[in-house]
Amino acid sequence: MRILAENADRAKILAGGQSLVPMQNLRLARPEMLVDINGIDSASFVMVDSDVLRIGALARHIQVEEARVPGPLGGLLEEVGRQVGHLPIRLRGTFCGSLAHADPAAEWCALLATAKGNVVARGLGGDRVIAADDFFDTAFTTSLALGEMVVEARLPVLSEDWRFGTAFLSRRAGDFAVVLVIALIRVVEEKVAEARIGLGGVSDRPVRARSAEAMLVGERLNRELLEHAGRAAADGVEPLGDLHGTAEFRRHLVKVLVPRALSNAWGLG
Amino acid sequence: MSRATVPVTLEVNGETWDLEVEPRWSLAEVVRSRCGLTGTHLGCEQGICGSCTVLVDGDPVRSCLIYAVQCRDSRITTIEGLAAGGDIADLMEAFSIHHGLQCGFCTPGFLVLASAVLERDPSISDGDLEEALSSNLCRCTGYYSIIKAVRSVRDQTSAC
Numbered sequence: 001m002r003i004l005a006e007n008a009d010r011a012k013i014l015a016g017g018q019s020l021v022p023m024q025n026l027r028l029a030r031p032e033m034l035v036d037i038n039g040i041d042s043a044s045f046v047m048v049d050s051d052v053l054r055i056g057a058l059a060r061h062i063q064v065e066e067a068r069v070p071g072p073l074g075g076l077l078e079e080v081g082r083q084v085g086h087l088p089i090r091l092r093g094t095f096c097g098s099l100a101h102a103d104p105a106a107e108w109c110a111l112l113a114t115a116k117g118n119v120v121a122r123g124l125g126g127d128r129v130i131a132a133d134d135f136f137d138t139a140f141t142t143s144l145a146l147g148e149m150v151v152e153a154r155l156p157v158l159s160e161d162w163r164f165g166t167a168f169l170s171r172r173a174g175d176f177a178v179v180l181v182i183a184l185i186r187v188v189e190e191k192v193a194e195a196r197i198g199l200g201g202v203s204d205r206p207v208r209a210r211s212a213e214a215m216l217v218g219e220r221l222n223r224e225l226l227e228h229a230g231r232a233a234a235d236g237v238e239p240l241g242d243l244h245g246t247a248e249f250r251r252h253l254v255k256v257l258v259p260r261a262l263s264n265a266w267g268l269g
Numbered sequence: 270m271s272r273a274t275v276p277v278t279l280e281v282n283g284e285t286w287d288l289e290v291e292p293r294w295s296l297a298e299v300v301r302s303r304c305g306l307t308g309t310h311l312g313c314e315q316g317i318c319g320s321c322t323v324l325v326d327g328d329p330v331r332s333c334l335i336y337a338v339q340c341r342d343s344r345i346t347t348i349e350g351l352a353a354g355g356d357i358a359d360l361m362e363a364f365s366i367h368h369g370l371q372c373g374f375c376t377p378g379f380l381v382l383a384s385a386v387l388e389r390d391p392s393i394s395d396g397d398l399e400e401a402l403s404s405n406l407c408r409c410t411g412y413y414s415i416i417k418a419v420r421s422v423r424d425q426t427s428a429c
Binding site for chain 1: 335
């Protein structure tokens with residue numbers, strides 16, 4: 001921490017290196033100094049601590065995917081984890097590194113936002129807990145201060161009345177999705193008591209489709225309602241276009257993928 | 270930029286190498302240019318193509334995305350180590366029989382990856398195998414012959 005703090009304006013943390021090193025090789029990132037944390041074995045934990053899943057700075061993607069967390073969160077992590085890169089990437093890249101990198105289409109960033117997780121940031125002054133909503137500032141930019149690093153991510157363990165569904169569209173297996181949707185609904189007496197819909201790839205950071213979420217509460221889900229929710233979610237985003245998909249195409253994907261993720265969560269088949 | 274070198278001891282294919290390396294050198298560069306093990310191919314140098322796949326402590330790793338100085342305490346196995354040890358004789362033969370290569374540039378990376386994938390899960394499903402092999406790029410074969418080759422080895426091994 002001292003080395004990082006003393007060189008805050010020129011040093012980067014090197015964890016899995018599956019985003020930072022390609023960026024260095026492409027000369028998109030040119031840090032003068034790397035602080036390699038790979039030797040810190042005590043940072044590679046993934047553990048449930050009462051109702052919270054705690055993921056250490058050095059926990060690899062595959063550890064999170066295979067963590068067998070009890071309840072719906074375990075299944076969700078497995079399903080989302082399988083979408084992260086390829087096996088060699090998942091063996092090496094880290095969950096917290098992905099959050100700190102803050103790619104707007106990153107699976108774990110969208111998951112943190114949807115599951116209302118937190119990030120524990122450490123600086124020389126001590127630790128602070130940052131909620132997902134306050135962590136992602138814009139593309140590749142977080143609210144970490146100079147000299148701070150992510151030491152842990154926290155996800156609330158989901159009770160059994162939660163259900164999840166995901167929908168992704170990527171150009172090739174293992175690519176970042178053009179658009180991804182993670183839906184979480186809490187179902188009480190066959191009605192939606194709480195809904196969260198997280199979107200990746202449609203903004204400069206992961207976002208929630210709040211207007212669509214509000215439409216679902218108190219309802220039983222059916223095709224018609226899901227289509228309404230998809231349209232509401234699509235109306236609520238202002239995607240940017242790039243080589244992988246125009247703004248219009250991304251908005252269309254939100255309209256199609258939100259119902260698909262919700263349908264998977266509800267079990268419409 | 271500092272050009273200073275640092276001493277590093279690497280264990281590559283069971284052999285110990287005492288080297289002076291620049292901290293910025295990737296493992297791929299070091300095994301190729303310092304150890305002379307040129308079977309590890311550098312394709313994209315940005316972690317996309319998988320041609321540079323080696324094993325680090327048994328795990329398939331893109332050696333263009335890891336610095337040699339990070340491998341001080343690790344066991345590194347390159348395609349040369351796997352081939353010389355006879356560990357992948359069946360995979361090599363299957364690639365030959367099923368035309369799993371044409372120009373051969375991606376082949377070492379695919380062989381290292383495939384050996385690690387079968388080691389992790391000898392009875393891996395067709396779907397998971399395709400997903401795992403989609404990690405690497407081949408511009409000649411269209412992949413189907415590579416998938417067939419690895420499947421055939423899986424079927425021989427898991428039948429025993």
